[in-house]
Amino acid sequence: MPIQYYIALSATLFCIGVVGVLTRRNAIIIFMCIELMLNAVNLMLVAFSKMQPLVASASGNAAANNALQTGIDGQIFVFFIMVVAAAEVSVGLAIIVMMYRNTHSVDVNFLNRLKN
Amino acid sequence: MNLAYLVPLFPLLGFLINGLLRKSLTKSLIGIIGSGAILASFIVSIMLFLQVKANGAMPIYPLFTFIDTGTFHIDFAFQIDQLSSIFLLIITGVGFLIHVYSTSYMHEEETKHFGRYFAYLNLFVFSMLLLVLGANYLIMFMGWEGVGLCSYLLIGFWFKVDSYNAAAKKAFVMNRIGDLGFLLAVFWLLQKLGTVNYADVFANYKNLSQADITGITLLLFLGAAGKSAQIPLYTWLPDAMAGPTPVSALIHAATMVTAGIYMIARSNILYTLAPVTENVVAIIGLATAILGASIALKQNDIKKVLAYSTVSQLGYMFLGLGVGAYTGAVFHVMTHAFFKACLFLGAGSVIHAMAGEQDMRRMGGLKKWMPITNITFLLSCLAIAGVPPLSGFFSKDEILAAAELRSPILYYIGVVGALMTAFYMFRLYAATFLGNFRGTHEQEHHLHESPSAMTIPLIVLAILAVIGGFIGIPEVFAKNAHWLEHFLAPVFAQSKALQPERLGDTTHELVMIGTVTILVIVMIVWAWGKYSKYEPTTEPESGLGKVLENKWYIDEAYNNVIVKPVNSLGNLLKNVVEKSGIDGVVNGVGRFVQYSARQLRLLQSGQVGNYILFMVLSIVVLFLIFWNQGIIVSFIQKVF
Numbered sequence: 001m002p003i004q005y006y007i008a009l010s011a012t013l014f015c016i017g018v019v020g021v022l023t024r025r026n027a028i029i030i031f032m033c034i035e036l037m038l039n040a041v042n043l044m045l046v047a048f049s050k051m052q053p054l055v056a057s058a059s060g061n062a063a064a065n066n067a068l069q070t071g072i073d074g075q076i077f078v079f080f081i082m083v084v085a086a087a088e089v090s091v092g093l094a095i096i097v098m099m100y101r102n103t104h105s106v107d108v109n110f111l112n113r114l115k116n
Numbered sequence: 117m118n119l120a121y122l123v124p125l126f127p128l129l130g131f132l133i134n135g136l137l138r139k140s141l142t143k144s145l146i147g148i149i150g151s152g153a154i155l156a157s158f159i160v161s162i163m164l165f166l167q168v169k170a171n172g173a174m175p176i177y178p179l180f181t182f183i184d185t186g187t188f189h190i191d192f193a194f195q196i197d198q199l200s201s202i203f204l205l206i207i208t209g210v211g212f213l214i215h216v217y218s219t220s221y222m223h224e225e226e227t228k229h230f231g232r233y234f235a236y237l238n239l240f241v242f243s244m245l246l247l248v249l250g251a252n253y254l255i256m257f258m259g260w261e262g263v264g265l266c267s268y269l270l271i272g273f274w275f276k277v278d279s280y281n282a283a284a285k286k287a288f289v290m291n292r293i294g295d296l297g298f299l300l301a302v303f304w305l306l307q308k309l310g311t312v313n314y315a316d317v318f319a320n321y322k323n324l325s326q327a328d329i330t331g332i333t334l335l336l337f338l339g340a341a342g343k344s345a346q347i348p349l350y351t352w353l354p355d356a357m358a359g360p361t362p363v364s365a366l367i368h369a370a371t372m373v374t375a376g377i378y379m380i381a382r383s384n385i386l387y388t389l390a391p392v393t394e395n396v397v398a399i400i401g402l403a404t405a406i407l408g409a410s411i412a413l414k415q416n417d418i419k420k421v422l423a424y425s426t427v428s429q430l431g432y433m434f435l436g437l438g439v440g441a442y443t444g445a446v447f448h449v450m451t452h453a454f455f456k457a458c459l460f461l462g463a464g465s466v467i468h469a470m471a472g473e474q475d476m477r478r479m480g481g482l483k484k485w486m487p488i489t490n491i492t493f494l495l496s497c498l499a500i501a502g503v504p505p506l507s508g509f510f511s512k513d514e515i516l517a518a519a520e521l522r523s524p525i526l527y528y529i530g531v532v533g534a535l536m537t538a539f540y541m542f543r544l545y546a547a548t549f550l551g552n553f554r555g556t557h558e559q560e561h562h563l564h565e566s567p568s569a570m571t572i573p574l575i576v577l578a579i580l581a582v583i584g585g586f587i588g589i590p591e592v593f594a595k596n597a598h599w600l601e602h603f604l605a606p607v608f609a610q611s612k613a614l615q616p617e618r619l620g621d622t623t624h625e626l627v628m629i630g631t632v633t634i635l636v637i638v639m640i641v642w643a644w645g646k647y648s649k650y651e652p653t654t655e656p657e658s659g660l661g662k663v664l665e666n667k668w669y670i671d672e673a674y675n676n677v678i679v680k681p682v683n684s685l686g687n688l689l690k691n692v693v694e695k696s697g698i699d700g701v702v703n704g705v706g707r708f709v710q711y712s713a714r715q716l717r718l719l720q721s722g723q724v725g726n727y728i729l730f731m732v733l734s735i736v737v738l739f740l741i742f743w744n745q746g747i748i749v750s751f752i753q754k755v756f
Contacts, residue, residue, distance in 0.1 A: 022729050108724070 138231025294342015
């Protein structure tokens with residue numbers, strides 16, 4: 001499958017995530033959208049790491065070892081991102097729980113107190 | 117050993133002490149400091165004069181480097197030669213007498229005003245000394261400006277009267293117009309020769325083209341016309357009579373107004389090389405002489421008569437300069453300082469006795485009450501009229517003789533002026549001192565001779581006015597008796613070398629002198645007879661008399677042609693350009709800033725969602741720029 005499809009899918013998912021963060025009012029939905037963005041990036045990284053060896057051998061001269069080695073870098077980075085996402089979610093949900101306890105809602109528009 | 121710096125130092129110290137401590141010193145102390153400073157300068161001036169007489173011109177005495185930038189180097193230096201030493205003597209000598217006179221004349225002022233007066237007088241003498249001592253045009257200009265300033269300060273001394281302030285402003289503004297000419301000439305000299313030192317300029321005059329020299333001399337003369345009250349810048353001098361009478365004596369008779377003469381005498385080589393300018397100087401001088409004399413014929417304020425007389429006599433001095441009689445002009449400066457100062461001080465004495473009255477129609481017969489003033493005034497009148505053997509005769513005669521050699525027309529018109537001088541002076545004398553007293557009874561009771569502090573300077577000046585002429589006996593009377601000419605010869609040597617040798621016919625000259633003297637005596641007798649029984653009529657003047665009384669309406673002409681348009685231009689600039697234009701722009705900038713601030717503030721909505729949106733948009737824009745980096749860079753390079 002040509003890599004462009006993966007790129008397109010990943011970009012679309014990312015944009016949906018961005019729009020969601022900007023537009024939605026519910027804090028939990030915003031978190032889900034952030035997760036969506038992170039996972040879109042994960043998808044792109046994995047796609048590149050998988051597609052890379054095919055690209056290298058298509059040119060026909062690079063050593064197979066070399067190609068396999070470069071391929072793994074993307075997947076290692078995906079691990080990092082997943083760990084960060086997890087940590088962030090735990091902290092964020094904790095904040096939302098506190099927010100709910102104080103205002104009995106998960107509407108982010110309470111932050112508009114910065115207006116004055 | 118060189119004491120030159122002491123001469124201006126004493127008056128400067130006197131100015132500082134009297135000026136700063138005027139509220140804590142007593143009047144007598146202020147007077148002593150003020151007069152003492154000038155006396156000290158006078159003594160040093162005598163020493164310098166004797167030295168110059170014995171050894172010739174002293175070397176130029178640099179005090180410190182004044183301006184030193186790149187190729188432009190001007191020293192603050194003093195040049196003491198024959199010309200400056202004569203002027204030093206006149207300034208400090210007559211100045212000292214006037215200071216002594218002022219201690220009595222200004223006695224009724226409050227102490228702080230008394231102190232202010234003496235401070236200004238000392239500052240004036242300091243500036244005038246700088247003017248004559250300077251070794252280059254720049255120092256002279258410093259002194260030039262200083263005397264103009266002091267003239268303003270002293271004319272407006274009684275600052276609570278508005279008309280005096282206006283007179284002071286008028287004097288200063290007209291001076292300034294002349295100064296523009298002076299400055300332009302100095303800049304021209306600098307540009308062409310790279311130096312303003314007298315020694316260098318006069319040695320290198322050959323590097324100037326004829327047009328240069330003519331231009332420079334004309335501009336310098338414009339400066340002199342402003343300072344020394346020639347046409348067209350003379351109208352300030354009669355108005356300057358608003359100041360105290362000793363001020364009029366010192367500044368507007370003996371010293372400041374002679375600054376222009378000094379300057380031209382100093383630059384004599386340049387003037388000899390520019391015959392066009394010489395003619396201009398002579399003609400304007402003569403015209404001023406006649407104009408001043410004609411107006412003086414019909415003035416009734418004693419100080420105004422003397423003021424116009426000064427204008428007229430200055431005209432004679434410029435006539436002398438214009439026909440190449442440099443020594444004659446300087447000689448006339450000297451004799452004029454003596455008799456005019458004596459006249460002004462005598463007028464001050466009269467005004468003092470009349471308790472402020474200055475109109476001669478209300479005086480008369482004062483010789484009964486004021487014998488000393490009467491005699492000194494009479495002697496000075498005889499001197500100014502040119503009756504031999506008093507000083508005025510010798511100096512005026514020298515100028516007229518030189519004028520005749522140049523052009524008979526100048527001579528005859530000059531003689532007419534001299535006759536008018538005799539007439540109006542004796543009109544003044546007779547109306548004031550002879551006949552019956554025409555004032556009120558209370559004025560009569562107040563009449564008294566002035567105290568000795570006022571009469572002694574009068575006596576000294578009168579004696580000088582009588583014998584001062586003997587230093588300049590012309591060739592026709594005695595061979596080689598013209599001491600002043602011999603003394604000043606080195607200063608005018610360059611000019612003398614270039615002027616064609618003009619020998620007058622001795623018989624002819626004696627005949628002319630005799631004729632003029634007889635005519636002068638006729639005028640004196642006529643005026644004496646007419647005005648010693650003077651009963652002023654109440655009918656207004658008519659015809660020529662009216663024109664003369666109103667000073668040929670020149671002040672009114674200046675007012676309409678120059679002052680009013682400038683005022684309306686000023687109003688226009690104030691109301692239109694300033695209010696709508698400049699204020700509009702400045703306020704507009706302020707208003708624009710406020711407007712944009714208001715609009716920008718709306719960005720801060722306080723809504724976090726907005727902020728995140730802007731963040732995302734910015735990242736997108738950055739990404740686009742990054743992606744298209746190459747295209748953008750090449751585009752920018754093409755535009756710039």
